[in-house]
Amino acid sequence: MQLEQDLGMTPEVLGATVASYWGISALLSTTGGQVAQRLGFRKGMLLSATLGMTSLLGIAILTPHWSWLFLWMGIAGASTALAHPVSNSLIIHEVASKNRAFAFGLKQVAIPAATLAAGIAVPTLAITLGWRWAFGVAAVFAALFLPVLLRVVPRIQAVTARRPRLGSMRTKLPRPLRLFLLTTAIAAGLGSAQATALGAFTVVSASSAGFDISTAGLLLGIGSTAGCLVRPLAGFAADRGIGGSMATVASMLAVGFAGLLAMAWGNKAVFAVGCALAFGFGWGWNGLVHFVVSRRSHPFTARATGIAQCGTYIGGTVGPFAFGLVFSNYGSITAWVAAAAVAGIGAIAALLAYRFERLLPDNAGSN
Numbered sequence: 001m002q003l004e005q006d007l008g009m010t011p012e013v014l015g016a017t018v019a020s021y022w023g024i025s026a027l028l029s030t031t032g033g034q035v036a037q038r039l040g041f042r043k044g045m046l047l048s049a050t051l052g053m054t055s056l057l058g059i060a061i062l063t064p065h066w067s068w069l070f071l072w073m074g075i076a077g078a079s080t081a082l083a084h085p086v087s088n089s090l091i092i093h094e095v096a097s098k099n100r101a102f103a104f105g106l107k108q109v110a111i112p113a114a115t116l117a118a119g120i121a122v123p124t125l126a127i128t129l130g131w132r133w134a135f136g137v138a139a140v141f142a143a144l145f146l147p148v149l150l151r152v153v154p155r156i157q158a159v160t161a162r163r164p165r166l167g168s169m170r171t172k173l174p175r176p177l178r179l180f181l182l183t184t185a186i187a188a189g190l191g192s193a194q195a196t197a198l199g200a201f202t203v204v205s206a207s208s209a210g211f212d213i214s215t216a217g218l219l220l221g222i223g224s225t226a227g228c229l230v231r232p233l234a235g236f237a238a239d240r241g242i243g244g245s246m247a248t249v250a251s252m253l254a255v256g257f258a259g260l261l262a263m264a265w266g267n268k269a270v271f272a273v274g275c276a277l278a279f280g281f282g283w284g285w286n287g288l289v290h291f292v293v294s295r296r297s298h299p300f301t302a303r304a305t306g307i308a309q310c311g312t313y314i315g316g317t318v319g320p321f322a323f324g325l326v327f328s329n330y331g332s333i334t335a336w337v338a339a340a341a342v343a344g345i346g347a348i349a350a351l352l353a354y355r356f357e358r359l360l361p362d363n364a365g366s367n
Helices: 002-007 011-061 068-094 097-108 110-126 131-152 175-208 213-239 246-265 268-280 286-297 301-330 332-357
Strands: none
Touching: 011 068, 011 131, 011 175, 011 301, 068 097, 068 286, 068 301, 097 110, 097 213, 097 286, 110 131, 110 213, 175 213, 175 246, 175 268, 175 286, 175 301, 175 332, 213 246, 213 268, 213 286, 246 268, 246 286, 246 332, 286 301, 301 332
16 A cells, blocks of 8 residues: 555554544534634635645645644544534525435535545556645645635525524523434444444455455445435435435444445455445435434524534544554454444444434424
């Protein structure tokens, strides 16, 4: 692996750098929401995109040692902490309720789309020109995206508009909602832990399973494509009354559980199928979680989203780091089995969240 050769990285370091990204996102999540509220949609998205571009450019040209990656991943984490509240606010204010689940799923396609781009970059850029070029090209695309944001994002100021008094910070959350959000955060944390490890270690693990580096990168791309398809399709179905609950999230995590076990099997063909299932379903639930939380928690949507997203960030922090330790000390088979166990427990937590979800009102038509 080029990063290991050029920067002296180990699987533990790889896991730690990915964990630092999620950790910074978790620490700055509340602040990101406050900044997003003050800046509004357009300025908030521009700042988030600029931070992301800076991190990519820094990795490409200012990373003489792997320790520098913690700085650039921290900046990327700050970008994410701002991106979620500002983009969620845009969806809540600008998208009709009948299409909102699809919109949340479409927004969450950004994550597997980025992973897909990374998978394609391995054989096309990283191997031929070097890994720094892959990040440099990504930074150029981010820079080209900035004028697009200026053109298409409305000037409306963020969450302050049309916010009901009932949802203010002084109002105590109802007990059923608190229980629902707690169990949802646990499910999201467990689901995120196994999913972020999946994104970070698929190429390394595929190489260990006997795939050449180009094919390993393409496998990452195939899995990411599955994630890009499943997320909006799950939202499209939810908007039409098919699924759209934490029970659906539990089912998707269960499929991801099976996919991770397949990746641990050892057979190349089974590994490839398992990779698609784990990416598509085991990591395809997060847009649906955003939708369910917003539908069941109105008028407390902003606070509720922060609680659920906190679980996601914590899982993303712990997951890659723990997976890297297991991978280094016990091998890929044990690591994927452990990840499957986490996905299975996450599915159980999602079923428990569904039990509390049924006690809450359905606010699908609220804005």
